[in-house]
Amino acid sequence: MKRFLLITLTLLLTVFLSSCGNAETNTNESNENSTEVSSDSQVEEIEESSDNIKITMIQNFFADKEGIELSDETIKFIDSNDKLFPTQNADESNALVDSSITSKHINKNASDYKTSIIQCSGNVISIEEEDVEGYGKVSYVHLMDDEMQSYEVLYLGPLSNIFEDDRVYITGLPVGTSGFENVSGGYTNTIALIGSYAEKIEQ
Secondary structure, rough: OOHHHHHHHHHHHHHHHHHHHHHHHHHHHHHHHHHHHHHHHHHHHHHHHHHHHHEEEEHHHHHOOEEEEEEEEEEEHHHHHHHHHOOOOOHHOOOOOOOOOOOHHHHHHHHHOOEEEEEEEEEEEEEEEEEEEOOOOEEEEEEEOOOOOEEEEEEEEOOOOOOOOEEEEEEEEEEEEEEEOOOOEEEEEEEEEEEEEEEEOOO
């Protein structure tokens, strides 16, 4: 919940500063030029903020996760494939999946797969969904596959038909490995993903 609060506060600050900057620009321009510049700036600002909002949310969400750091290559990949994060088109995402990459590859060296889409299937251990002001619904899924590998998935959209204990198929971009202390007193290793496509598996 703290991660979602941090994301919300950051987005509100971004919107406020952006509004102030636009006001100063319009004041310094003539009326005619101001109208043209304002129109162009609004289009650019909407396009830019769409990309920046996603990157900002991802960075803030994983900010306190040791071992998670967005590389320049990862950021460029998300920018270039913005419509994939997320998408409801399975074919669109699956077309980029490298099925040869397994959890063993990611755990060995996640930095080798900064721009690779991978797939995983498993049971939902927990799922949270929040409304982020200025963006919309964002979901967080903790998933465990049949080999007891845990995944932490940040899905930048709603997952209205997926709940705890459901079995799901997810594709996503790996951004590193991390972990947390579990209820048994041990440590659970996780693979962090930016979710692309998610589907409930009917049993």
